[in-house]
Amino acid sequence: MTFKLHEQTRDDEFAGIIDCENAGYSEPFNGFWEILRGPSAEELTERQTMWHSLDPSSRWLYVTDEATGQVVGAMEWNIYEENPYADGVPDFPADWWPEDSPLRKISDYVLKEFLKDRPHVMGKPHVRMYPKTSTTSQHNTI
Missing domain, CATH: 3.40.630.30 (Gcn5-related N-acetyltransferase (GNAT))
Known part of the structure; x- marks a missing residue:
């Protein structure tokens, strides 16, 4: 191969x-x-x-x-040459799922939780x- x-x-x-x-x-x-x-x-x-x-x-x-x-x-x-989270975590809604659907609500919550610590952990060039x-x-x- x-x-x-x-x-x-x-x-x-x-x-x-x-x-x-x-x-x-x-x-x-x-x-x-x-x-x-x-x-x-x-x-x-x-x-x-x-x-x-x-x-x-x-x-x-x-x-x-x-x-x-x-x-x-x-x-x-x-490749981030500067802190990509200088202004905090950007809003990242799961807008690929229908609005007001249970899957959208769960997805929005999971993504928010997944991203919430990035400014602390990744708040510098990396x-x-x-x-x-x-x-x-x-x-x-x-």
């Missing part, structure tokens, strides 16, 4: 990255992933593409299996990485 490293430069590359995320985070069950994933892979692809385009700190690298072209691993790097790998490739040194 031969692998190739890529830097994400086009929006259409996110579809393969999202497929990899879904494969890696769906089994075993991951409730936090279910909140972030949203209602469909297509919606998540659009949302993640938008988030990336609006975030100057975001850099994506991904690995493909040369034989299949499938994305088997990916990682987002956020690098954050967000890795993903497909379940079929986890043990092949991706």
Whole structure:
């Protein structure tokens, strides 16, 4: 199996990255992933593409299996040269879920709790990485 490293430069590359995320985070069950994933892979692809385009700190690298072209691993790097939480935690509603739905209310609460300590823990220049790998490739040194 031969692998190739890529830097994400086009929006259409996110579809393969999202497929990899879904494969890696769906089994075993991951409730936090279910909140972030949203209602469909297509919606998540659009949302993640938008988030990336609006975030100057975001850099994506991904690995493909040369034989299949499938994305088997990916990682987002956020490089913060200044404190990204100087103004506190930004509001991050789970607006990919219908407003007033129980899932939206739970998701909003979970995300708020998840992010609340970031100004204290990450309130200075730093690098954050967000890795993903497909379940079929986890043990092949991706």
